[in-house]
Every structure is written in C-alpha cells, then in structure tokens.
Amino acid sequence: MLNAVLAGFVLAFAAPQVARHLPRQAGTIAALLPAGIFVWLLNQAEMALGPGVVERWPWSPLPGVTLSFHLDGLSLLMALIISGVGALILIYAGAYMQGQAQAGRLYALLLAFMASMLGLVLADNLIALFIFWELTSITSFLLIGWHYQEERSRAAALQALIVTGGGGLALLAGLVLIGLVSGTWEIAGLAAQAGTLQDSGLYLPILLLLWLGAASKSAQFPFHFWLPGAMVAPTPVSAYLHSATMVKAGVYLLARLSPALGGTQEWSLLFMVTGLVTLLLGGWLSLKQDDMKRMLAYSTVSSLGLLVTLLGLGTKLAAEAAALYLLAHALFKGALFMVAGAIDHASGTRDLRRLRGLAGALPTGALAAGLAGLSMAGIPLLAGFAAKEFIYEAALFSGGSVWLLTLLLLAGNVAFVVVAQQMTLRIFSGASLRFEHFHAPGVGLWAGPLVLGALGLALGLLPEVTATLAGAAARAIYGAPVTIHLFVLPDSVTPMLLLSALTIVAGILLYRRRTKLEPWLNWLDQGARLGPENAFRRLVGGLPRFAERVTDMQQNGRLRSYVMWVVGAWLLLLALTWLLRGGPGVPSDLLARLADLRFHELVLVVVILAGLASVMQANTLLTLIVSLGVVGFGTAIVFILFGAPDLAMTQFSIETLGVILFVLVLYRLPGMVRLSPRRTVLRDSVVTGLAGAVVTLMILVITDVPLVSPLKTWFADASEPLGHGHNVVNVILVDFRGFDTMGEITVLGIAAIGIFALLKLRPGRGGESKAGDGEGRT
Amino acid sequence: MEVALAIVIGALYAAGLYMMLRRSMVKLIAGLVLLGYASNLLIFVVSRLTRASPPLVPEGAHSVAEPFADPVPQALILTAIVIGFGLQAFALVLVRRAFQAVNSDDLDQVTASDRPDLQA
Numbered sequence: 001m002l003n004a005v006l007a008g009f010v011l012a013f014a015a016p017q018v019a020r021h022l023p024r025q026a027g028t029i030a031a032l033l034p035a036g037i038f039v040w041l042l043n044q045a046e047m048a049l050g051p052g053v054v055e056r057w058p059w060s061p062l063p064g065v066t067l068s069f070h071l072d073g074l075s076l077l078m079a080l081i082i083s084g085v086g087a088l089i090l091i092y093a094g095a096y097m098q099g100q101a102q103a104g105r106l107y108a109l110l111l112a113f114m115a116s117m118l119g120l121v122l123a124d125n126l127i128a129l130f131i132f133w134e135l136t137s138i139t140s141f142l143l144i145g146w147h148y149q150e151e152r153s154r155a156a157a158l159q160a161l162i163v164t165g166g167g168g169l170a171l172l173a174g175l176v177l178i179g180l181v182s183g184t185w186e187i188a189g190l191a192a193q194a195g196t197l198q199d200s201g202l203y204l205p206i207l208l209l210l211w212l213g214a215a216s217k218s219a220q221f222p223f224h225f226w227l228p229g230a231m232v233a234p235t236p237v238s239a240y241l242h243s244a245t246m247v248k249a250g251v252y253l254l255a256r257l258s259p260a261l262g263g264t265q266e267w268s269l270l271f272m273v274t275g276l277v278t279l280l281l282g283g284w285l286s287l288k289q290d291d292m293k294r295m296l297a298y299s300t301v302s303s304l305g306l307l308v309t310l311l312g313l314g315t316k317l318a319a320e321a322a323a324l325y326l327l328a329h330a331l332f333k334g335a336l337f338m339v340a341g342a343i344d345h346a347s348g349t350r351d352l353r354r355l356r357g358l359a360g361a362l363p364t365g366a367l368a369a370g371l372a373g374l375s376m377a378g379i380p381l382l383a384g385f386a387a388k389e390f391i392y393e394a395a396l397f398s399g400g401s402v403w404l405l406t407l408l409l410l411a412g413n414v415a416f417v418v419v420a421q422q423m424t425l426r427i428f429s430g431a432s433l434r435f436e437h438f439h440a441p442g443v444g445l446w447a448g449p450l451v452l453g454a455l456g457l458a459l460g461l462l463p464e465v466t467a468t469l470a471g472a473a474a475r476a477i478y479g480a481p482v483t484i485h486l487f488v489l490p491d492s493v494t495p496m497l498l499l500s501a502l503t504i505v506a507g508i509l510l511y512r513r514r515t516k517l518e519p520w521l522n523w524l525d526q527g528a529r530l531g532p533e534n535a536f537r538r539l540v541g542g543l544p545r546f547a548e549r550v551t552d553m554q555q556n557g558r559l560r561s562y563v564m565w566v567v568g569a570w571l572l573l574l575a576l577t578w579l580l581r582g583g584p585g586v587p588s589d590l591l592a593r594l595a596d597l598r599f600h601e602l603v604l605v606v607v608i609l610a611g612l613a614s615v616m617q618a619n620t621l622l623t624l625i626v627s628l629g630v631v632g633f634g635t636a637i638v639f640i641l642f643g644a645p646d647l648a649m650t651q652f653s654i655e656t657l658g659v660i661l662f663v664l665v666l667y668r669l670p671g672m673v674r675l676s677p678r679r680t681v682l683r684d685s686v687v688t689g690l691a692g693a694v695v696t697l698m699i700l701v702i703t704d705v706p707l708v709s710p711l712k713t714w715f716a717d718a719s720e721p722l723g724h725g726h727n728v729v730n731v732i733l734v735d736f737r738g739f740d741t742m743g744e745i746t747v748l749g750i751a752a753i754g755i756f757a758l759l760k761l762r763p764g765r766g767g768e769s770k771a772g773d774g775e776g777r778t
Numbered sequence: 779m780e781v782a783l784a785i786v787i788g789a790l791y792a793a794g795l796y797m798m799l800r801r802s803m804v805k806l807i808a809g810l811v812l813l814g815y816a817s818n819l820l821i822f823v824v825s826r827l828t829r830a831s832p833p834l835v836p837e838g839a840h841s842v843a844e845p846f847a848d849p850v851p852q853a854l855i856l857t858a859i860v861i862g863f864g865l866q867a868f869a870l871v872l873v874r875r876a877f878q879a880v881n882s883d884d885l886d887q888v889t890a891s892d893r894p895d896l897q898a
Contacts, residue, residue, distance in 0.1 A: 559806065559885065560799045567795055594781045605782045612793050615808060624804065628811055631790070635815050638783070639822070643832040643847030647822075647855055654863045658811070665870045669804060669883055676801060684799040692792025695820070699784035702824045709825070711850045716842040719849075720835045728833035728842065732853040744857050751864035758871045 001055045001069035001122050004037050008115025012108040019104025027094015027444070030107040034086035034114055041071075041079050048076040049472045054124065054188075064185035070124035073472025077323065078121035078245075078252055080469075081330045085244045086114045088448035092338055093236035095444025096345060106146070110240065113139035117245050121252055126175040126185050129253075133171065133217070136246050137164040143237040144230045156229040162540065163226045167216025171253075174209030177202050182260070190260035191479055198264055207261065210253070211270055218250025218304045221278040225533035228285075228297040235341025238293055239448075243300045243333040248326065251307045255322065259479030262314045271312030276408050278305025283415030287514070288521040292340040292350040292423070296333065299419045302412055303329050309409070310391065311477070313398055320484050321390035323473035324466070328375055328383040328456065335372035335452035336423050339365055342445040343427065347438055352422060357432035364446040366428040371453030373424035375460070377417045377507065378500055383459040383466065385500070386486055388413060392496040410503060417507020418514070425511075463488055564684075567691050574694060586697065587704040601641065608634035621669055625662045629655060646729045783823050790816035802883050803873045810869060814862035818855045825851040 011033050019026035047053050052072040059067040071079070090110060097103035116135035123129040138161075145157030179185045181200045182193035190197070197203060214220070219227035230242050241247070254262075254271065261267060282302030289295035303325075310322040342365055343358065344350045359366040375384035391413070395406040459466045463486030471484040490497050510517070554565060577583065587593075597605075611630030618624035636651035676684075715728055715736070723731035733741050790812055797809030830845035833852070880887045 560801070563795065563798045590781055597779055597782050601779050601782065605786055608786055609789060612789055612812075615812070616793055616796070621804065624808055628808055631812065631815060635819060638819065641829065642779075642822070642827045643830055644822070644852045644855075645832050647818075647852055647859065650856055650859050654859055658863060658866055661867055661870055665874050666804060669874075669877055684796055688792045688795040688799065691795055692788040692790075694788075695791045695816075696784045696788030699787060699820065699823055700781065703780045703784070703826065707826050709848060709850070712848045715849050716833055716835075716846065717840075720840045726835040726837070728835065728849040729852045729856065732849055733856060737853060740857060744860055747861055748864045751868045754868050755871045758868075758875045 001053070001071060002057055002067065004040065005069075005115050005119045005122065007033060007037075008111045008118065012112040012115070015107040015111055016104030019107060023103065024098070025094070026103065026107060027090050027092075027097070030111060031087040031090035031094070033111065034083040034090065037118070038080065038083040038087060041076060041083060044071060045076060047071075049073055049468065052188075059128070064125075064179060065127045066125050066185075067128050068124040068186060069122040070188050071122060072476050073469075073474075074252070074255060074323075074476035075121050077327060077469055077473040078248070079118055081248075081327070082114060082117050082121065082245050085240060085330060085334050085452070086110070088334075088451055089236050089240040089338075091444055092239070092341075092448040093234075095442055096234065096236055096341060098444075106143075106234065106236070109139055109143050110236070113143065113241060113246070117249070120249055124187050126179050126187060129187070130168070130172050130175055133213075133249060133253075134165070134168050136241075136249060137161060137168055137217075140164065140230070140241050140246055143241060144233045146233050146237065150232070153232045156226075156232045159536065159540075160226040160230050163216050163223050163536070167213045167223065170209045170216075171213025174206050174213060177206045177209065178257075178260075181206070187256060190257065194260045194263075197260055203261075203264075204266060207266055207270060210257065210261070211274070214250035214253050214308075215274055216250070217253075218247050218308065219278075219301050220250070220274050220305060220308055221281055222532035224278060224282060224301045225531070225536065227301055228294050229533075231291075231293040231297050235293065235337060235344065238297070239334050239337030239341065242297065243337050244330040247300065247304055248307075248330070251304060251311065251322075251326070254308065254311045255319075255473075255477045258311055258314060258319075258477055262311070268312050268314060271308050272405075273312075275305045275307070275309030275312055276405075276412075278302065279309060279412040280408065281305075283412045284521070286415055286419050287510075287517065290352050292343070292352060292355075292427075293337070295352070295419060295422060296337055296340060299416065300333055302415060303333065306391070306409070306412055310394060313394060313405075314478075315394060315398060316474075316478050316480075316482060317390060317394035317397055319474040319478035320470065320482060321387060321394045322477060323470035324383075324387040324390050324484070326473070327459070327466070327470055328387040331452045331456045331459070332372040332375040332384060335368055335449040335456070336376070338445070338449040338452070339369045339372070339423065342441045342449070345445060346441050352426060355427040355433070357428070357430040359428040360432045361438065361440065362428075364450065365441075366424075368446060368449035368453045369424050369428065371457055372449065373420040375453070375456035376420040376423075377504060378413070379504070380489055381457065381460045383456045385460060386463070386466065388500055388503070389490070389494075389496045390484075392499045393494075396495055406499070410499060410506075413503045414506045414510060417504055418511045421507065421511040461488060564687065567687055571687070571690055571694065584701045587700050589704075590700065604634060604637055604641070608638075621666060622663075625659055625666075628662075629659045632658065644729075646727070779827055780823055783819060783827070787816050787819050787823065790819065801885050803876060803885055804883060806885065807866065807869050807873060811862075811866055814858070814866070818858055818862075821851050821855055821858070 011030070015026070015030055018029055022029065041048075044053055048071045052070055054071075055069040057067040059065060090107060093106055093110060094103070097106055113136060116132050116139055119132035120129060120136060123132055141157050141161040144160050145153050147153040148157075178190065178197065181202050182190055182197050184190060184193060197206070200206075216223040216226075227242060227247060231238055233242070258267075279302050282298045282300070282305055286295050286298035286302060289298060307322055307325060307329075310318040310325070340350060343355065343362070346362065347355065347358075349355065371382070375382035378384045378388035391409060392406065395409050396402060398405055467484040467486045471482050474482040474484065554561075608631055611627050611634060614627035615624060615631065618627055632651065632655040636648045636655065639645070639647035639651060715732055719725055719728040719731040719735075723735040725731035725735065794809045794812035794816055797805045797812060800806065800809070825848050828845050828847050830847060831842075833842050833846045833849035835842055877883060
C-alpha cells in the first residue's frame with residue numbers, strides 16, 4: 001500500500017516531462033497509474049472484505065507515530081472510488097486541457113492529490129491520517145488556485161485553505177486527544193477503547209474538535225461556503241476533488257471513527273443537526289443557481305449533509321444507507337460534473353439559462369447525463385435508487401422523531417431530483433440553440449461520464465456486487481457484521497417505495513413550477529449575505545487591520561514605550577509567577593544584617609541617594625551632569641571600601657572623562673523642560689519604582705544564601721604561578737581572559753570610529769551630502 | 779552594608795528606568811549611565827562584600843591569604859565600566875547630532891527613521 005501511495009507522488013514529478021514530450025497522450029498515460037491501483041485493489045478485494053490487509057512501516061522515533069495502512073471494506077470502497085474516478089478524470093483532463101501549456105502541472109497535481117487521498121483512506125495511524133489529510137488540503141489549494149493569474153481564483157484557493165487548514169488544526173488537536181485518552185494511535189485499535197473514550201471527560205472536546213475538522217473539510221454548515229467558491233478550478237478538479245473524493249474526507253473520518261466515538265447522544269445530536277441543516281441549506285441554494293457548476297457544488301454540499309446526517313444517526317440501517325449513497329453519489333455527481341465541463345468546453349458557457357436542446361448536438365453527453373441524472377433522482381434500476389430506499393428505511397426505523405427526520409430528508413431529496421432534471425431535461429431537451437464556436441467534444445471528454453453513468457446502472461443491475469462492496473464498508477462504519485439485501489426491483493410496495501415515488505413526483509412538480517419559486521429563493525439569498533461567508537471575509541479582512549493596530553501600539557518607534565513594554569512585561573510575568581508558584585519572601589534578619597553598617601558607609605549611601613535625587617530633579621544640564629558625577633564617584637568609593645581599588649581607579653578616571661565629555665558635547669543644548677504630563681510621570685514612577693523594589697528584593701534574597709565560589713580561590717592561587725602577576729584582577733583581565741579584553745578594546749575602537757564619523761562627517765548645504773557622508777549619517 | 783547597597787541599587791534601577799522613560803534625549807543618556815552604575819554595583823554586591831584587602835598577592839608569596847575580595851566579579855565589572863563609557867560617549871555624540879538635525883531635545887521629534895511616512 002505504501003508503494004501505491006508513494007507511486008503517485010513520484011510519478012507526479014514525472015508528469016510535466018511526459019506532458020512536454022507527448023502532449024496528446026499525457027493524460028491517458030498518467031491515468032495508467034490510478035488504473036493500475038484500481039486493478040490491484042480489486043485483486044486485494046477478497047482479503048480486504050475478509051480480515052483486512054495491514055501494513056506497518058517504522059517512520060519516526062516518536063512513540064505511536066508509525067506509517068501503518070489498513071485496507072478494510074470502507075477503505076476499499078473509498079480507494080476504489082479514488083483510483084477509479086481518478087483514472088477517468090485524468091483521461092478527461094487530458095482531453096479538457098488539450099493544447100494548454102501547463103497541462104503537465106495539472107496532471108502532476110492530480111496525481112499528487114490522488115496519492116494523498118489514497119494515503120488518507122488507507123492510513124491506520126492517527127498521525128499518518130492527519131498528514132495525508134493536510135496533504136489533500138494543500139493539493140486542493142494548489143488546484144483551486146489553478147488560474148493563479150486571476151484574483152478570484154487566488155481568493156477562492158486561500159479561502160478553502162484557511163477553512164480546511166484551520167479545521168485541520170482542530171482535527172490534529174482532536175486526534176492527539178484521542179490518542180492520549182485511548183492510549184492507542186492505531187485506528188484499528190480504537191473501537192476496543194470506545195468505552196474509555198466515551199466515558200472520558202475529554203469526550204466532548206474531542207467531539208467538537210472532530211466536528212470542526214470534518215465539517216470544514218466536508219463543507220458542512222457553517223463552513224459550506226468554500227466549496228462553491230472552489231468551482232473556479234478547472235472542471236476535472238471540481239469533479240474529482242470537490243465532489244467525488246476530497247470533500248468526502250470529513251465524511252470518511254466520521255465513518256471511520258464512529259465505532260469508537262459514535263452511538264452517543266452528543267454524537268447524534270451534533271452530526272445530525274449539522275447534517276440536516278447542511279442538507280436543506282445546500283438543497284435550497286442549489287435551486288437558485290444558474291451556473292451548472294455552482295448548482296452541482298451546492299447539491300454536493302447537500303449530499304455531504306445527507307451523509308453526515310446518516311453517520312450521526314448511526315444505526316445499522318443508516319450505516320448501510322451511508323455506504324450505498326457514498327458509492328452512488330461519487331458515480332453520478334462525478335459524471336454530472338464532467339458533463340458540465342464538457343458542455344462548457346463545447347459551447348463556452350455553463351449558464352443554465354443559455355443552454356437548451358443540446359441532445360441533438362451532444363447525444364453521447366445526453367446519454368451520460370441521463371444515466372447519472374436518473375441515478376441522482378433515485379429511479380429504479382440505478383444505484384441511486386437503492387441508496388434512497390435505504391435512506392428512507394433508516395429514517396423510518398430511527399426510533400426518534402421519525403416523521404420530522406423523514407420529512408427533512410424528503411425535502412432534501414426533492415432538491416436532488418430537481419437538480420437532476422436541471423442537468424438533463426433542461427439543457428438537453430427542447431429546440432436546439434446555435435452557438436458561435438460550437439465544437440463537439442471528443443471521446444476523451446465523454447469516456448469518463450459515460451463509464452461512471454454506466455457503472456451506476458451496472459451497480460443497480462448487479463445487486464450482489466453492490467451489496468458486497470457497500471456491506472463491507474457499512475461493517476466498518478457500524479462496527480459489527482452487516483449484510484445488505486438488495487434487489488434489482490422491489491417485489492412489494494413498502495413505505496420506502498412510496499416515499500421514493502413521492503420524492504420523484506414532488507421533484508418533477510417543483511421543477512415545472514421553478515419560476516414561481518424565484519421570490520422565495522431571492523429572499524433566502526438576502527439571508528445568505530449575512531451568512532458565514534461574510535463573517536469569514538470580515539475575519540480575514542479584519543486580521544491585518546488588527547495586526548496593524550497591535551504593531552502601532554507596540555512598535556511605535558518610541559524608545560520609552562519599548563522600555564515600558566519590557567519593564568511592564570517583566571514585572572507582570574514576575575508577579576504572575578509569584579502568585580501562581582509562590583516565591584521567596586523578604587528575608588527576616590534584615591535588621592540584624594543592617595546593623596553592621598558603619599557610619600562612613602551610611603554617609604556614603606546618603607550621598608549617593610542625594611545625588612540620585614538631584615539627578616531626577618535637575619532642571620539645568622549642569623545640575624544633571626554634576627549630580628550624575630556625584631553618583632558615579634560615590635560608586636567608586638564603594639569599590640574602594642570593599643577591596644576593589646582597580647575598579648575605583650577606573651571608575652574615577654572614567655567619571656572625570658565622562659563629565660568633561662558631557663559638558664563639551666552638550667553645553668549647547670537648552671535647559672530641561674518638563675515635557676510629560678503629570679499622569680505619565682505618576683505612571684512611570686509607579687512602574688519603575690516597582691522594578692527597583694523587585695531588584696532590591698532580589699539582591700536581599702540572593703545574598704541571604706551562602707555563596708560557594710571555587711573560582712575565587714582558583715584565581716587567587718593561580719595568578720602568581722601561572723600569570724606571574726601579583727594583582728589578581730589584572731592577571732584575569734590581561735591573561736586568563738585576555739581575549740575578552742581584546743574584544744572590549746575592539747568595541748571601544750568601533751565606538752571611537754562611530755563618534756568620529758558622527759562628529760566629522762556632516763551633511764553639506766542644501767540637503768546634499770559630501771562625499772563619504774552617507775556612512776556617518778544615522 | 780549589603781542591605782543598604784541593595785536599596786541603593788534598587789533606587790538606581792528605578793531612577794535609571796524612569797529617566798529612560800522621559801522624552802528628553804539628555805535624560806535618556808543619564809538613564810543609561812545610571813543603569814550602568816546599577817548593574818556594576820549589582821554584580822559587585824551579589825558576589826558578597828568583604829571589607830578586607832583587595833586580591834593582591836604579597837611580594838614573595840604565591841597566593842592570597844583569606845580574607846580577600848573576590849577578583850572574578852571585579853574583572854567583569856572593570857570590563858563593564860569601560861564598555862559603558864564607550865556607550866556613553868557614543869550616545870552623547872549621537873544625541874548631539876540628532877539635536878543638530880532636528881533642533882530639539884524632544885525624542886518625539888525624532889521620528890523619521892522609524893516612520894518613513896512622517897518624513898518630509
């Protein structure tokens with residue numbers, strides 16, 4: 001299975017080369033891979049339907065992260081759809097992109113997507129599943145943004161990426177929680193942990209995170225809006241990713257995890273409500289569309305809602321219905337999308353109002369669309385019929401509010417019947433229209449929809465095959481053995497059959513009267529303006545503005561605001577830590593420690609503090625400089641008193657130099673002006689006062705514990721024998737840490753160069769700079 | 779003395795930060811200088827004070843006899859003092875040039891490099 005997945009990625013790189021050398025056959029050549037995988041899957045079917053095929057590859061040293069694959073009934077059904085539809089789509093894309101320069105890129109992306117999607121449905125490890133999940137989001141992004149020169153495409157691609165990618169993040173969190181709670185990262189082992197998972201306090205968070213992931217990926221309300229937007233992609237992409245496969249990923253995920261997480265009230269409520277709202281909203285919105293692709297997209301949204309509803313219901317019948325519908329939908333919706341693309345290709349329009357009577361010009365298309373449409377409408381003999389029967393049966397035997405559920409499902413299904421008629425009767429029947437540049441599409445564009453349409457019929461006529469395939473998938477969804485009994489034609493009149501008939505009749509009536517519906521639909525459209533898509537736009541548009549505002553607040557170019565942020569954040573974090581974890585209190589023996597203060601030291605302290613007060617109060621430059629000097633010389637005396645004559649000497653000389661420098665450089669500056677308002681002064685005093693108090697406290701706490709410094713004695717012992725010097729401090733500076741002192745000298749040298757540049761290189765007159773001046777201006 | 783100096787250092791930090799929060803460029807430099815003093819004293823104090831002799835090896839001896847002051851922080855502070863002076867000198871000249879350019883001591887007048895939109 002690893003080979004099947006990897007082959008897609010590897011061949012994706014080769015596809016552009018193939019397209020360059022064999023532009024006409026490239027699509028068909030690329031289709032060989034999915035076709036081969038399809039055949040291989042059929043070969044494995046017996047094993048998959050029985051015990052299942054498992055593959056495990058060590059991948060990462062992290063515990064729980066293995067690259068494991070598991071092919072069971074559900075995976076087989078999905079993988080067959082992915083590879084089978086994939087092969088047809090690549091052939092179709094070959095014809096669709098005929099003569100376009102970048103066709104190779106499309107094949108490459110489609111192959112890469114197919115590989116990701118295969119990986120997603122085959123993966124048995126939660127983390128591996130997530131990685132393939134994200135890969136499908138990324139390939140989908142690249143494919144939606146196919147016409148990257150157009151802003152509309154880029155916006156739609158980004159929207160889809162943000163919605164599905166954001167959901168993906170939630171999903172990751174959910175999967176990790178599942179792994180942590182259940183203790184297993186292999187999906188096959190999760191069902192056995194169902195009790196642990198459902199009794200855990202994290203069950204609801206897991207469910208909600210899962211909902212975010214699945215609903216965003218499968219275009220459920222309120223995330224449904226990205227799917228119609230994604231219709232800007234070329235039609236092969238829409239048919240493949242956005243109807244048959246990728247949007248089913250969320251549904252697949254729910255189906256896959258329902259044995260482990262499903263069956264609870266929360267599960268049913270969450271997914272049935274989401275599904276039903278989506279079913280009805282999508283159905284309603286699909287009636288309103290004039291663009292074939294958008295109509296099909298909304299109809300797909302609706303279908304996905306139906307699947308989610310069934311998975312939420314979670315009964316055995318619902319699982320059977322979901323599996324049957326999954327299969328039937330992939331066939332008829334893929335076919336209808338491809339028909340829409342072929343018509344677009346032939347006539348240059350997808351507008352339903354401008355298409356009529358195409359049956360004469362496109363008989364093959366009419367046949368394909370007819371087969372798919374009949375299946376979609378749920379007409380007997382086709383795959384869609386059986387699915388619809390089971391949906392109604394599941395609703396009638398759901399045991400809850402049977403009539404409400406049945407009614408809502410009926411309403412959703414009626415919309416499907418209408419869409420099916422739009423895609424068949426409306427565009428193919430009637431008097432034919434003349435198009436300026438009409439050219440009948442070749443066999444490449446019809447092969448796909450015809451095969452899919454015919455498969456819909458074949459599955460309807462071969463109930464055993466359908467029952468085996470769907471039954472195996474339903475077993476994986478339901479978590480217990482399931483046998484589906486299917487008939488070509490029902491042999492007795494059941495409530496389900498009556499409901500099916502009612503659906504079709506209502507659908508036909510609604511289709512006939514569709515013009516009368518316009519005002520209602522328009523009214524709903526007004527409501528859509530306030531919908532989630534608008535909220536999304538506001539969010540995405542508002543984010544940069546918010547960032548700008550935050551940046552303006554934090555990075556306003558004022559040093560003092562930066563200092564304030566740094567000091568404030570430091571104090572805040574410190575206070576938080578102190579509150580949450582506790583911290584050292586004020587040492588108790590302060591008075592005793594203070595007692596050793598001698599008189600001359602007290603005088604010194606008073607002098608320094610007085611100098612400091614004078615610095616703060618200074619209103620002329622001279623006062624400021626002199627007061628700074630007092631503090632500096634005071635520091636030097638501290639050094640003298642406590643055995644550091646070298647420091648004192650340095651401090652004295654530098655203090656003297658500093659005062660001279662201050663006076664020389666700044667004597668021309670005006671006096672001190674009070675610039676800040678009183679409130680700012682007060683705020684700054686409080687914050688800096690607190691910072692100072694914290695430093696004092698810190699020193700008191702540090703000096704309260706004994707110090708062990710082996711360095712002190714080491715340097716004292718080593719400096720004479722090793723450094724041949726008697727002043728230990730000097731020996732450290734020029735010998736033991738000689739390179740440090742080199743660095744220090746370098747820094748001073750650079751500062752001197754900078755000072756020279758600032759003083760000597762001046763801007764010339766009239767704003768012009770002298771030669772070499774650019775360096776000095778800062 | 780450690781307790782008294784702890785208070786002095788706290789006051790130096792508070793005053794240094796306070797001065798850095800002023801709009802005046804000169805006060806900003808004064809704040810930097812004060813922070814320099816504060817940091818040097820901080821290192822000095824947390825490595826414990828001894829009223830004893832400096833770390834000098836007497837003539838003829840091979841080691842310093844206890845008690846003596848710890849030479850390691852002294853070496854660090856010596857470097858710091860000199861670097862601090864370099865910084866102070868550079869900052870002073872920079873302020874002078876800034877003053878020549880905008881003819882004001884007010885930092886709010888010096889916005890051109892951060893906000894190109896306000897230039898001109």
